[in-house]
Amino acid sequence: MLEDFERGRVNAFFRRITSTMPVADQPSSLVITHLLAGRPPFLEGVARISEVAAVLPKPRSINEATLRQISSSMQVDRLDRTQLADPEQAIAYVESRAAGRDLVLLDVGGYWAPALEHLHHHFSGRLLGVVEDTENGHQRYASLDKIPVPVFSVARSPLKDPEDYLVGQSVVFSTEALVRTRDDILNGRPACVIGYGKLGRSIAAMLHARHVAVTVYDIDPVRRVHAVSQGYRTAPTLTEALSGAGIVVCATGNMSLREEDFGRIANGAYIASVTSSDDELELSALNGLYARTAIEPNVTRYSRVGHYFYVLADGNAVNFLHGASVGAFILLVQAEILAALGSLTANTHEPGIQEITPELRQSIAATWLTYFDEVS
Template sequence: MLEDFERARIADYFTRISASLPNGRRASAIAITHLLPERPVFLHALADIADLRAVLPKPKSIDEAARSEASRHWRCDELDRARFTTAGDLLAYLEDTVPGERVVLLDIGGYFAPALPQVCDRFSGRILGIVEDTENGHRRYLSHGKPPCPVYSVARSPLKIPEDFLVGQSIVFSTEALIRSRGDILYGRGATVIGFGKLGSSVASMLHSRNVRVTVYDTDPIKLTHAMAQGFHTASSLREALQGAGIIVGATGNLALRRSDFERVPNGAYVASVTSSDDEMELDEIRGAYAREHLGPNITRYSRTGHYFYVLNGGNAVNFLHGASVGAFIFLVQAEILAAVALLADQEHETAHHELPTDIRESIAATWLEHFTGAP
């Protein structure tokens, strides 16, 4: 929970950001969001620049106090990926929530991507654009080639680099906390990190700093060269990478472990993820083959004759167990999201993928530095 002075400080920062953004025309907004303790402050800032019609909390990252506050101010609906994958269902939701309105959709994970082309054609209002927060979601919108509406992605923004680095640290912190809850420790176990993108590389670096032997596997040979240059052992196949692993961290956002891969997970290994189980692991596919035993609220033992391993937090992002905090650095990314919403509402955009202009990013960074560090 935020202290009152912390909340006021964050709100003052967003006020400064909002004052620098275009404000000629407003739009409506629907926001998919992690509803963590600090998030209502961001939602209030969003509501200052757009008409926030609905909040869709990601179900595996909800703080109940934050949900209670959000529900007092805005409509809060259940988020269901399967529902929004169907054009008819997504269209019905938009017609119920923002009929005939100019609307910006804030996304985390590409929920709106599958049905977006049909919905853009049939919606009674106008979808001004999408603002996507994650690499996984960014890829889903890229899969359209030319998107059906403007898409701003902050996933690859330089303002997100500090957050990505600190998320990797929080993943390792939570993984270690769960392992220690069983009376076990990180040390003496080899770790395998699957995926060497921004989060995977941060996880690997943090594990290495804890004196854990790290093997990296990625299907992209360029990323493997990056891992090798940073001193990590690399594997040419997932089969090789899993051999002898005592800790396995999936960081691909695109099924790091499929059904057949679990057969190669070493006995006693701990399996963790940086994102949701639906995106990272085919756990549903192995439930008939393995018995499950809950050893605590966030550790599940999967076993069958001669084989067992432990899955942390049900295969979902382990860092959300401890708040997934990255400190004030999250407000860099949130400010960029606000800026993208304001630009989509105020200006006509080509139907394409967009990034914020460099001068706006630099202004956000300068405001953040002055506000949170006192730097001139």
């Protein structure tokens, strides 16, 4: 928990970031977010440049004290991916919260993507656009046949690189912590990292630093070349990558392991994910095929005759079990989200994937250094 002076510094940072953004004719916003301990100052920043119609916390990343705090000043609704993926249910919900208003959707994981076209055409107000935080969500919007509104993505921003690197650290930390609850350790267990994007690179590096042998698999051969250049063994197929791996970390943001892949997992291996289980692991396909047994809190054994493995955190992001903290570096990403929200409020943009300007990013970085670079 932040001390008062630290909280004051964060609040001052967000006030500086939002001070140049428009305040007249504020749009409404619907905010999907991780409702973790440090999130209130960010949400207060959102409220300075928009009228927050509702906060929708991601179910597996809710801090109860933060939930109580935010509920006292903002509408908080339950986040249901099935509801938002259905065009009729999505429009009914949006109308219930922001009918007739200018509206911006803040997203973490592409929740609004399936119904976006319907919302654009049938919402009684005006949908100004979407701001998306994650690579998984970026891919969901990019895969749409037609993107009807501007979608500002921060997923591939250079300001997100520090967060991604530190998230990789936290994933390995939490994976090791869960393995140790079974009086087991990572050492001596070869690891398979599926996905060699920014998170996968960090995870591979953190495992290597713990003297764990790492094999990388990515469907992109260019990324496999990068992995080879950085000293890792790679595999041309997922089957070969999984062979003999005692730790499997899924870091694609898409479906890493499908039903047929689980049969190739080595006996006794641990499986960890960096995102929601329904995005990364097809665990539902194992119903009736494997018996599930809770061995320790957040460690589940899947077993059938002659085969067993362990799934950590029910296949969800393991690092959220320990707060998923990346320190003040998360504020860079949150500030870019605010800048994208402000840009949608102040200007008209073409439909499609958008990013804020390099000049805005430099301004955010310079402001962050003013508040959080302890050396200066």
